[in-house]
Structures are given as C-alpha cells and as structure tokens.
Amino acid sequence: MERRSFVQGAGLAGVLAAGTAPAIVHAQANLRWRLTSGFPKALDTIYGAAESFARKVKEMTGGKFEISVHAAGELVPMPGLVDAVQNGTVEMGHTAPYYYFGKNDAFALGCAVPFGLNSRQMTAWMYDGNGLKLMREFYSGYGFTSFPMGNTGAQMGGWYRKEIKTVADMKGLKFRVGGFAGKVTARLGTVSQNIPGGEIYQALEKGTIDAAEWVGPYDDLKLGFYMVAPIYHYPGWWEGGPQLDLYVNQKAFDSLSAEYKAIVESAAAFAHTEMQAKYDARNPAALKTLVSKKARLVAFPKPVLDAAYKEAMALYSEVSASNPVFKKIYTDMASFRREANLWFRFTEARFDSYMQSVKL
Incomplete structure (x- = not known):
C-alpha cells in the first residue's frame, strides 16, 4: 500500500497506533518556521494557543518541524501581521481576523461581527458549512491560507x-x-x-x-x-463567538509534504478546541473574583x-x-x-x- 493512501485510509490516529508515523516523519526535511502572534505573552489563553499549536507540530513530527512563536511586536507589530504573512516575512501568523477590517470589511466575517454566530455555530459554519471555503477564497487574494485556531466563546460587554x-x-x-x-x-x-x-x-x-x-x-x-x-x-x-485564525503563507504551505500539511491542520484543530476549553474552565472563578472586588x-x-x-x-x-x-x-x-x-x-x-x- 502506498504511504499516502495508507495515511488517508487510516487517519492520523490509526497511523500513530500502527507505529508507522516515525517512518513517515523521518522522510521529511527538518523545518524551522516562525509564527508571529497578534497578542502579548501575558494573555496565556490567546497567546498560548499558538504555543500549543507549535508544541503539537513538534511532537507529531518527532522534532523535525519546529515553529518558534513570537509575541506581537517582537518580529512585527500587530497591525503588520497580515502583511508579514502575505510577504513571507514570517511563515505564519495567529490573530483575530477582524483587526484587519480596514483592508477589507470581509476580514471581520472570519472572526466575529455584531449579532453574528456563537462559538459552536462559528465552528460548524467553518468546518461543515461554507465558512472555511469562502474565507480561504478571500484570503487567497492576500497570498495565504487559514485554519480556525481558537475561540473565546461569547465575550462580556x-x-x-x-x-x-x-x-x-x-x-x-x-x-x-x-x-x-x-x-x-x-x-x-x-x-x-x-x-x-x-x-x-x-x-x-x-x-x-x-x-x-x-x-x-x-x-x-x-x-x-x-x-x-x-x-x-x-x-x-x-x-x-469570535474565532481566531492561523494564517499560513500560501507558498510556504504548498511547499510542505502532504503529511506535514495534515499535521498543521490537526495541530490547529487541537489548539482551536483547547483555547475555548480553557476560557470555559477559567472564566467562572475569575468572574467570582471580580464580583468580590x-x-x-x-x-x-x-x-x-x-x-x-x-x-x-x-x-x-x-x-x-x-x-x-x-x-x-x-x-x-x-x-x-x-x-x-x-x-x-x-x-x-x-x-x-x-x-x-x-x-x-
């Protein structure tokens, strides 16, 4: 059976369980990419999603694909994130798309608009509706592709x-x-x-x-x-239900093997779920503390x-x-x-x- 056919048929979990993943990973080149975040390190839930993503990519590739995560301002200021990914200054960016509505109002639709979707609806529209397809078509004009990577859930006013x-x-x-x-x-x-x-x-x-x-x-x-x-x-x-996105320079993404592309997608999906789980778990205690203050x-x-x-x-x-x-x-x-x-x-x-x- 061809390697790729096996991966597609068994899925990543099946491949790992079968013990064949090391052979697949070892066939790939060592890569070192950079990811610029739109957030400061102090916000461990939002900034931390990018760190979780990078950690999963490294784990699933046996350390062969490493992504360094940089806070807003370290490599490029937050307003310059889209341009940096578009121009290939960095391979990846993690941000709230609506920050860039000044370029085109359509950016906001990839994150949140007033009276839009809640977080579960947003994920459903992206993964099982036309959301991801439509946003990727739009982003292709900026030279990058996207993956959902985090959601805060409904925010306070x-x-x-x-x-x-x-x-x-x-x-x-x-x-x-x-x-x-x-x-x-x-x-x-x-x-x-x-x-x-x-x-x-x-x-x-x-x-x-x-x-x-x-x-x-x-x-x-x-x-x-x-x-x-x-x-x-x-x-x-x-x-x-504001969604954060992982932006990946299209040329850089196209250069990846099929296996590495699948790993990027899987790691982003993990970080997407984990980020909202952290907010849902931590907000209740924080709200009680605020009321006590x-x-x-x-x-x-x-x-x-x-x-x-x-x-x-x-x-x-x-x-x-x-x-x-x-x-x-x-x-x-x-x-x-x-x-x-x-x-x-x-x-x-x-x-x-x-x-x-x-x-x-």
Whole structure:
C-alpha cells in the first residue's frame, strides 16, 4: 500500500497506533518556521494557543518541524501581521481576523461581527458549512491560507464608568472597542477607539476613554479594569463567538509534504478546541473574583440591544451594496445563522436556560 493512501485510509490516529508515523516523519526535511502572534505573552489563553499549536507540530513530527512563536511586536507589530504573512516575512501568523477590517470589511466575517454566530455555530459554519471555503477564497487574494485556531466563546460587554441605561447613554461615549464592532457602536453615537490591550488601563484611568471592552473575566481580571471602571456590562453582542485564525503563507504551505500539511491542520484543530476549553474552565472563578472586588455585573437593557441590532443589520446591507466579497460571505453566514438559531432555540437555549435557573 502506498504511504499516502495508507495515511488517508487510516487517519492520523490509526497511523500513530500502527507505529508507522516515525517512518513517515523521518522522510521529511527538518523545518524551522516562525509564527508571529497578534497578542502579548501575558494573555496565556490567546497567546498560548499558538504555543500549543507549535508544541503539537513538534511532537507529531518527532522534532523535525519546529515553529518558534513570537509575541506581537517582537518580529512585527500587530497591525503588520497580515502583511508579514502575505510577504513571507514570517511563515505564519495567529490573530483575530477582524483587526484587519480596514483592508477589507470581509476580514471581520472570519472572526466575529455584531449579532453574528456563537462559538459552536462559528465552528460548524467553518468546518461543515461554507465558512472555511469562502474565507480561504478571500484570503487567497492576500497570498495565504487559514485554519480556525481558537475561540473565546461569547465575550462580556466591557467596563464602564457609568451604567448604560438607555440608548442615549451611548451618545458621546468614548469607547475602546476592537474590530468591526466600532462601526456599529459609532452609529449609536459612541466615539469608538481601537486601543491595544496593554494601553487600555491607562486610558481608562486618565479618562482618555469612558469605557472599554476586551474579552471576558479571565483576561479582564489580569488587566485590572475593575479598579477604574466598575460597571461590567454583558453580553458582548458584537462578539458572540469570535474565532481566531492561523494564517499560513500560501507558498510556504504548498511547499510542505502532504503529511506535514495534515499535521498543521490537526495541530490547529487541537489548539482551536483547547483555547475555548480553557476560557470555559477559567472564566467562572475569575468572574467570582471580580464580583468580590466590587465589580458590578449589569445586563445591557433590551432597548439598547434592539437599537444595536437594527443598526448592525442596516450596516451589513450598506456594506454588501458596495463590497461584493463581503456580500457573498455574509449572505452565506446569515443563512447559516438563521437555520442554526432555529435548532438552538429548541435545544441548547432551552436546556441552558433551565439549568441556569435551578439550584445545583
């Protein structure tokens, strides 16, 4: 049996179990690649996904394929990540695609848009819907391919000096919000600003901004926002299931053997699952700690959510009218969302609602 046929027929797990993997790996060349992250090392869950990926690649290749992981700014600044991967300055990048919507709004669809998909729906759209296919078609114009590699799950709505009680409270609010979401909050009257994570605390403390969103309890606790803006609103309606991506320079990826390509894909899938598992496991304790430190959990009023939803849908129609790539991808995502929400309404949502109402 030919080696490749055997690998495809048995799958990676079967190959490893059969003890044939070393022979396959040993046939490959030694490789040393570099991966630039869009995040600082201090954020062990997000930055750590790239480290887990690199570790798995090394393990599955018997140390023959090593990938060094570099924090944002070490090799290239975060805003330059896409250009660095595109130009082959580095072979790989790990980031939140919506950071680059300035290049094309379609980047946001590979991560999260307001009132988009939750994390499970995003993974389903990517792997069993058209999401990955459509995003890869789009990314091919930038000279790289992509693999889902992490999701935070639904995020919190951020930290505020004053409670948001009505839509009017959004007007004039100097709000640090990442990615595409700022386009929607701006339509509600905010003065949206995209400040790097490491600079948010100082901006809140000095009053340069009035509010800021980041991720959720585990990461937010580390950054200490509760000390300068105690109102913790939820949910982060602009990030129901933000996915991170592994970008791989297309020429570099094409140069890999079939076995190494499969290993990259498998390692990314492992890191994808592990990252959300870490958030789901660590956020509960972090939330309790924040509450003990006098953080005030406050839900966004429904009228605020309704107004934001209306503006988001209007924005998508406007962008679709002038951006055919965005329209193609968003139309498919919206169709998937509609069907997925119909299913979740009768199962996940009802089950979760009941379980969260009982005293365990």
